[in-house]
Amino acid sequence: MLIHHSLTDSPRAASSPASSIHGLKYLHSAGILHRDIKPGNLLVNSNCVLKICDFGLARVEELDESRHMTQEVVTQYYRAPEILMGSRHYSNAIDIWSVGCIFAELLGRRILFQAQSPIQQLDLITDLLGTPSLEAMRTACEGAKAHILRGPHKQPSLPVLYTLSSQATHEAVHLLCRMLVFDPSKRISAKDALAHPYLDEGRLRYHTCMCKCCFSTSTGRVYTSDFEPITNPKFDDTFEKNLSSVRQVKEIIHQFILEQQKGNRVPLCINPQSAAFKSFIRLLRINPTEAFQFT
Numbered sequence: 001m002l003i004h005h006s007l008t009d010s011p012r013a014a015s016s017p018a019s020s021i022h023g024l025k026y027l028h029s030a031g032i033l034h035r036d037i038k039p040g041n042l043l044v045n046s047n048c049v050l051k052i053c054d055f056g057l058a059r060v061e062e063l064d065e066s067r068h069m070t071q072e073v074v075t076q077y078y079r080a081p082e083i084l085m086g087s088r089h090y091s092n093a094i095d096i097w098s099v100g101c102i103f104a105e106l107l108g109r110r111i112l113f114q115a116q117s118p119i120q121q122l123d124l125i126t127d128l129l130g131t132p133s134l135e136a137m138r139t140a141c142e143g144a145k146a147h148i149l150r151g152p153h154k155q156p157s158l159p160v161l162y163t164l165s166s167q168a169t170h171e172a173v174h175l176l177c178r179m180l181v182f183d184p185s186k187r188i189s190a191k192d193a194l195a196h197p198y199l200d201e202g203r204l205r206y207h208t209c210m211c212k213c214c215f216s217t218s219t220g221r222v223y224t225s226d227f228e229p230i231t232n233p234k235f236d237d238t239f240e241k242n243l244s245s246v247r248q249v250k251e252i253i254h255q256f257i258l259e260q261q262k263g264n265r266v267p268l269c270i271n272p273q274s275a276a277f278k279s280f281i282r283l284l285r286i287n288p289t290e291a292f293q294f295t
């Protein structure tokens, strides 16, 4: 039985930047943008296994830059500057921004950019990163660009990140600065973040004694060829076209869970005694025994 805590409630948060970027690498390789990465959507269990949940705002990536995407995404504190500036098209870099904010929050034990409104949110970001260049604002709407240019020219104040905590080492701050980049095209990808020295060391420690993918022999440890597997081909949502009833959706989810449990993965478990589950059931006003019947 696994009891899940949301990330900010959990004392076991230390490994979470690595785990969440690990999860994002997989999602992004599948061509999926989560679009609501926040502490409440990262669940950590007693074994420090982290799961990304709530895909209510997720979508497949849009490669055609002329196609408009909704800006009504991501909880404000974790919203990337390109969305705050009204870009009509954005990439999976928005999820990396959110993880960067969470990483800083775990170090400092407080929300990094805690603003009352989207405009103030943008102002807090530019207080830290400085006034963005015109190039970095190339996809912004005119109103947002005018707001930035009207204001005073700000110098970046990134060294303040060292004051977040005693754990804000040079490598931690360096990685943070690569995630919290105003221009999404220059922001680090999930794949490159995992190879960053700050995460690489922990990754090696994990694969030296805790993983299931590598093994020891008399001559030494044999490591897997890929520490963070990706998916191939990309996620295909065409199967949804054949779903026309709740019953069919339940069946397909049940099938999915059974298939996951055949592999090496940590099974998806819900603790029906947990307060979160009980309040969820109360919210739905359904009988708990009916909630997870799939047959």
Ligand SMILES: [Zn+2]
Residues within 6 Å of the ligand: 206, 207, 211, 212, 213, 214, 223, 224
């Ligand atoms: Zn391994």
